[in-house]
Amino acid sequence: DAGITQSPRHKVTETGTPVTLRCHQTENHRYMYWYRQDPGHGLRLIHYSYGVKDTDKGEVSDGYSVSRSKTEDFLLTLESATSSQTSVYFCAIGTGGYGYTFGSGTRLTVV
Amino acid sequence: DQQVKQNSPSLSVQEGRISILNCDYTNSMFDYFLWYKKYPAEGPTFLISISSIKDKNEDGRFTVFLNKSAKHLSLHIVPSQPGDSAVYFCAASNFGNEKLTFGTGTRLTIIP
Numbered sequence: 001d002a003g004i005t006q007s008p009r010h011k012v013t014e015t016g017t018p019v020t021l022r023c024h025q026t027e028n029h030r031y032m033y034w035y036r037q038d039p040g041h042g043l044r045l046i047h048y049s050y051g052v053k054d055t056d057k058g059e060v061s062d063g064y065s066v067s068r069s070k071t072e073d074f075l076l077t078l079e080s081a082t083s084s085q086t087s088v089y090f091c092a093i094g095t096g097g098y099g100y101t102f103g104s105g106t107r108l109t110v111v
Numbered sequence: 112d113q114q115v116k117q118n119s120p121s122l123s124v125q126e127g128r129i130s131i132l133n134c135d136y137t138n139s140m141f142d143y144f145l146w147y148k149k150y151p152a153e154g155p156t157f158l159i160s161i162s163s164i165k166d167k168n169e170d171g172r173f174t175v176f177l178n179k180s181a182k183h184l185s186l187h188i189v190p191s192q193p194g195d196s197a198v199y200f201c202a203a204s205n206f207g208n209e210k211l212t213f214g215t216g217t218r219l220t221i222i223p
């Protein structure tokens with residue numbers, strides 16, 4: 001869906017290095033989310049945002065931080081990447097009552 | 112605590128037959144349920160939803176059934192087609208909470 005893009009699509013990084021993933025939307029949507037997808041765990045919420053500078057933690061937020069300085073951009077930062085953060089990361093926009101639109105994902109490998 | 116559960120990690124169905132995917136939830140406050148479909152290397156896409164005031168919603172080959180007393184919903188696909196091979200996630204939310212809680216997913220394989 002052209003309304004939401006994630007970058008990069010793939011990244012390999014070393015343990016202990018900082019990593020930032022970007023989500024950009026053109027839908028002017030208030031709510032944005034970061035999920036990670038892992039086998040056996042499905043999609044788990046990391047952080048979400050309900051407006052510029054308004055963010056909150058999800059169920060697996062340890063080791064992650066987020067920032068939203070503009071409506072269209074939601075950044076996810078791994079301050080010091082660990083192997084347990086190897087995953088596929090999805091950004092989404094939307095509301096619970098109408099469902100979400102997801103980006104295409106970022107595959108992150110921490111070696 | 113897994114509030115939304117999909118107990119079957121995988122399911123194989125012959126082309127043309129019915130596929131039934133199941134989902135259970137524990138939070139009685141959930142009042143809106145959705146199914147998403149995910150192909151490899153793509154993000155999940157919305158498939159069908161149902162509100163707790165209904166017990167059935169139909170869209171073409173896809174029907175979702177909700178049994179509130181059992182806290183159970185199911186997705187029926189009939190007839191199943193090869194393009195239906197994907198991972199299916201159920202999700203739930205409650206009024207006033209914009210977050211969706213997802214299940215662990217079921218990989219559906221349609222056998223030609």
